[in-house]
Amino acid sequence: MALINNKEPFTYSHDFPKKWFRLAKLWFHLKALWRWFRVQKPVTKLIGCQYQAADDLIEIDITYQCNLKCNNCNRSSAQAPDKTHIGLGDITHFVEDSLSQGRCWRKIRVLGGEPTLHPQLSEILAELYRLKQVQPDLSIQLVTNGYGRRVNKVISELPEWLYIENSAKLDSVQPDFGPFNLAPVDSWYHRFSDFSNGCDIARTCGLGLTPQGYYPCAVAGGIDRVLNQKNGRQRLPACDDEMRDLMKNACGLCGRFRDGHYVPPKLRPKILVQRTSNTWVNIYQEWESDRNR
Numbered sequence: 001m002a003l004i005n006n007k008e009p010f011t012y013s014h015d016f017p018k019k020w021f022r023l024a025k026l027w028f029h030l031k032a033l034w035r036w037f038r039v040q041k042p043v044t045k046l047i048g049c050q051y052q053a054a055d056d057l058i059e060i061d062i063t064y065q066c067n068l069k070c071n072n073c074n075r076s077s078a079q080a081p082d083k084t085h086i087g088l089g090d091i092t093h094f095v096e097d098s099l100s101q102g103r104c105w106r107k108i109r110v111l112g113g114e115p116t117l118h119p120q121l122s123e124i125l126a127e128l129y130r131l132k133q134v135q136p137d138l139s140i141q142l143v144t145n146g147y148g149r150r151v152n153k154v155i156s157e158l159p160e161w162l163y164i165e166n167s168a169k170l171d172s173v174q175p176d177f178g179p180f181n182l183a184p185v186d187s188w189y190h191r192f193s194d195f196s197n198g199c200d201i202a203r204t205c206g207l208g209l210t211p212q213g214y215y216p217c218a219v220a221g222g223i224d225r226v227l228n229q230k231n232g233r234q235r236l237p238a239c240d241d242e243m244r245d246l247m248k249n250a251c252g253l254c255g256r257f258r259d260g261h262y263v264p265p266k267l268r269p270k271i272l273v274q275r276t277s278n279t280w281v282n283i284y285q286e287w288e289s290d291r292n293r
Ligand code: SF4
Pocket: 066, 067, 068, 069, 070, 073, 074, 075, 076, 077, 078, 112, 113, 114, 145, 169
């Protein structure tokens, strides 16, 4: 990006100039108040839910295996590590359901966990490419942590048509992450919230397809994995299925529900350690004991 007047460039959607800091702070403070009010049960009952999952965007968590163990990972790949991979058959079903429903995807993001660790990554990409052949402007993206020799070797062999989003992580401390494991259900502030309101992630990232099925967002699928409920829809839901039942289940546990919308990292406290509220402590303990049974 070109420099303007020798100053640092900035992106309006993710950042703002320093001189607007106070204004931005006030704006996001007001947004937080509106969010709280908007998700209260009577308000939701009166005017409906705040967010709805986009029906032309999807994130596919192809594995929960990861070679990093980041604090506050919103797929629990660090807190409840396992090597669950999505089956190739699930991807084939997704492609076939998309074609038969005439779904016009704008963006498909392949992630996890660390997606390059899936043993059938190239077969998965070949299946997804069938959709791009029908719809050339579809963007298929792979989101990787770019960490370690094995991951980087796979990255170097990926096809040219694939867009690669490489976060180039170096260790498990991710100061700009949100406190995923601070469950809203543990906070008095959300005592009267209706969790089926979801959050902005469902709108901006779209549906989630995970090894457990389809969810209103991939984060919800990751929560369902550790709860071991297997509540996801088993085939691609129709556009009019808002999956509110799955939001109600997951969003009360998801730290992302607290803000509800994007807040620039400059306005959020840095998070240097794992933060876990009581409900999540119990969920991970139960997950661990189920695994050892
Ligand atoms: S790299 Fe991503 S998936 Fe892996 S532990 Fe970190 S945040 Fe989770």
